[in-house]
Amino acid sequence: MAVITFANAKGGAGKTTAALILSTELARQGHRVVVLDADPQRWITSWAEASGHIANLTVISHITPGSLECHIREAKDEADYIVIDLAGAKDQIVALALAISDQVLIPVQGCAMDAKGAAQILELIRQIQDRSGLRINHSVVLTRVNSLVTTRALQTIKAMLAERGVSVLDTPIVERAAYREIFDFGGTLQTMDPNRVSNLDKARENAAALAKEVQALMPVKTRRSWAARMPSWASRNAA
């Protein structure tokens, strides 16, 4: 079981979209996925309600700092992946989720490069690491990238962030109509009609490439149990 968290303190960075694309692709491949919807706007919960049963995927909402640990404890035996979608904030639940994650993904909009919210998450990760002595694996994922943006331009952004010690996924999430429409109509990229949604095949390929790269980041060996990673200040707060 691996915990993957999407975080960016800035609202609208693309967390929920990226979380849903990854979760549905992992579930499509046959992995058991539990999404913990900690976004107060509950988009993934609404999507799940509109979608009906999706094989291998369960969405749990109303996540609080006090309930997060309990939800993970309950999900850990039945899930291959737990995906956490956070609010665009830097609060207690964000700090808790970061601390227990095997991988934190920080969506940053490729075009705007407004990285202020990402910088806040990177700083919070650094603080938690310093305080706990744990390493929190994290990467930026460029999102809403224009399909015309060249690989070379993306390499430049990647190199710029690498100079600052930030790793960036090779796979950007492209701006696609399908990624907006999935929330409007429910279902998955596989159940959408290719005659109605433009470039659906490209959206599917992008989702598959993202999932492949994220899976490759996961530790091969079983990690130290997530409970051991739970910071002491978390259990105090949960009590």
Ligand SMILES: Nc1ncnc2c1ncn2[C@@H]1O[C@H](COP(=O)(O)OP(=O)(O)OP(=O)(O)O)[C@@H](O)[C@H]1O
């Ligand atoms: N790859 C993409 N292609 C097309 N539209 C996108 C993409 N990523 C995000 N969007 C759109 O951008 C807007 C913000 O995205 P999203 O809701 O995923 O961000 P968020 O970080 O979860 O926001 P919040 O902080 O409010 O929870 C939405 O309208 C969404 O449809």
Ligand SMILES: [Mg+2]
């Ligand atoms: Mg969101």
